[in-house]
Amino acid sequence: MSAGKGKELIKIGKSPLFNSLVDGIMILDPDACCVQINQAAADIFAVNPEHFIGQNVVECHSPLFQAQVLELMEEFRSGNKEAYEKRNIKVNQRLLDVFMTPLRDSKNRFLGLIMMVRDVTREREMQDKLIRQEKLAVVGQLAAGLAHEIRNPLTTVMGFMQLLNPLLPEGKAREYAALVNEELRRIKGLVSEILLLTKPSAPNFRDVDLINLVRETLAVMVSEANLKGVALEGVTYGQAYVRADREQIKQVLVNFIKNAVDACGSRGKVVVEVESREQEWAVLVMDDGPGLPPEVLNKVFEPFFTTKEEGMGLGLVVSKQIAETHGGRIELGNWPTGGAVATLYLPKLSRTH
Ligand SMILES: Nc1ncnc2c1ncn2[C@@H]1O[C@H](COP(=O)(O)OP(=O)(O)OP(=O)(O)O)[C@@H](O)[C@H]1O
Ligand SMILES: [Mg+2]
Numbered sequence: 523m524s525a526g527k528g529k530e531l532i533k534i535g536k537s538p539l540f541n542s543l544v545d546g547i548m549i550l551d552p553d554a555c556c557v558q559i560n561q562a563a564a565d566i567f568a569v570n571p572e573h574f575i576g577q578n579v580v581e582c583h584s585p586l587f588q589a590q591v592l593e594l595m596e597e598f599r600s601g602n603k604e605a606y607e608k609r610n611i612k613v614n615q616r617l618l619d620v621f622m623t624p625l626r627d628s629k630n631r632f633l634g635l636i637m638m639v640r641d642v643t644r645e646r647e648m649q650d651k652l653i654r655q656e657k658l659a660v661v662g663q664l665a666a667g668l669a670h671e672i673r674n675p676l677t678t679v680m681g682f683m684q685l686l687n688p689l690l691p692e693g694k695a696r697e698y699a700a701l702v703n704e705e706l707r708r709i710k711g712l713v714s715e716i717l718l719l720t721k722p723s724a725p726n727f728r729d730v731d732l733i734n735l736v737r738e739t740l741a742v743m744v745s746e747a748n749l750k751g752v753a754l755e756g757v758t759y760g761q762a763y764v765r766a767d768r769e770q771i772k773q774v775l776v777n778f779i780k781n782a783v784d785a786c787g788s789r790g791k792v793v794v795e796v797e798s799r800e801q802e803w804a805v806l807v808m809d810d811g812p813g814l815p816p817e818v819l820n821k822v823f824e825p826f827f828t829t830k831e832e833g834m835g836l837g838l839v840v841s842k843q844i845a846e847t848h849g850g851r852i853e854l855g856n857w858p859t860g861g862a863v864a865t866l867y868l869p870k871l872s873r874t875h
Pocket of ligand 1 (some may be wrong): 777781782785809812813823827829832833834835836839852862863864
């Protein structure tokens with residue numbers, strides 16, 4: 523490249539706008555050597571701009587530049603092509619849209635190309651999230667309709683099974699009938715959880731002491747936990763008043779405790795505590811299981827997401843919805859020392875008790 527042409531390219535790069543642009547811009551001479559690179563492009567490619575200038579981009583190991591920059595340069599030079607565009611290229615964990623166009627001087631002499639790179643990672647993530655939410659809304663409506671349709675025949679089947687049971691001879695027939703009943707109960711549980719999710723019943727708000735509610739829930743859950751070899755314990759004194767539907771909050775605690783017991787396996791320990799956090803009470807259910815890997819943690823609030831063979835993947839979705847109708851929220855995380863912690867936050871009752 524002649525010194526004259528190089529100067530023209532360098533002039534473009536010296537414009538004050540160049541470095542303040544959010545999009546990455548890079549100018550290449552006809553040999554694919556970098557003449558100018560702005561800060562945004564340097565960040566995207568993780569290069570030091572000063573060292574990068576003068577370097578042949580084909581020699582650097584980025585999938586972007588393997589994208590036949592030299593061939594493209596030829597096509598631009600010969601005038602066969604006037605623009606190049608490629609979207610969603612993955613580089614260093616980011617999604618990039620790349621545009622390239624030839625650069626020519628006032629006499630139409632070919633000077634090289636200009637490459638514009640836009641980091642669209644966040645934008646695409648938001649789009650994906652929106653699409654997922656829309657899909658979930660459709661799936662939700664479908665599930666609600668289906669659950670409603672299943673409920674009535676299911677009630678009939680369960681009723682007739684009850685009548686049938688005593689008529690069956692002892693032995694295998696009764697054994698099979700017990701299995702049928704067990705599975706029918708599971709279907710009924712699933713159907714009512716879906717209905718609760720899609721058409722939540724209006725909560726029956728009362729003044730509720732969370733400590734008392736925890737005590738009551740532990741009493742119900744302790745034998746189930748012990749059967750699985752898990753020790754279950756928790757707060758028994760103090761008072762923590764909230765405005766809540768007792769049964770719904772109990773259901774959240776039961777969901778948390780069941781998950782914790784499932785996670786720790788035998789010889790595990792689950793502890794339930796209530797803590798004061800400024801305007802809120804926090805109910806923590808802590809276990810000493812393996813905790814949640816990041817890819818699971820990202821998905822736990824998606825309907826039907828489960829890692830368990832027998833799981834429905836609805837426990838946390840239902841719990842989140844209940845927490846939100848109470849003006850509260852749920853958090854799930856890992857304990858620094860191992861194990862998981864599920865926390866329900868509820869606003870404190872303004873009156874002091
Ligand atoms: N305490 C925990 N430790 C480890 N993983 C957990 C814990 N709590 C929840 N999880 C993960 O989150 C997933 C979703 O939990 P969720 O309660 O919503 O559904 P589930 O327990 O699989 O099924 P169900 O609808 O019967 O509750 C679980 O399958 C599990 O992978
Ligand atoms: Mg669960």
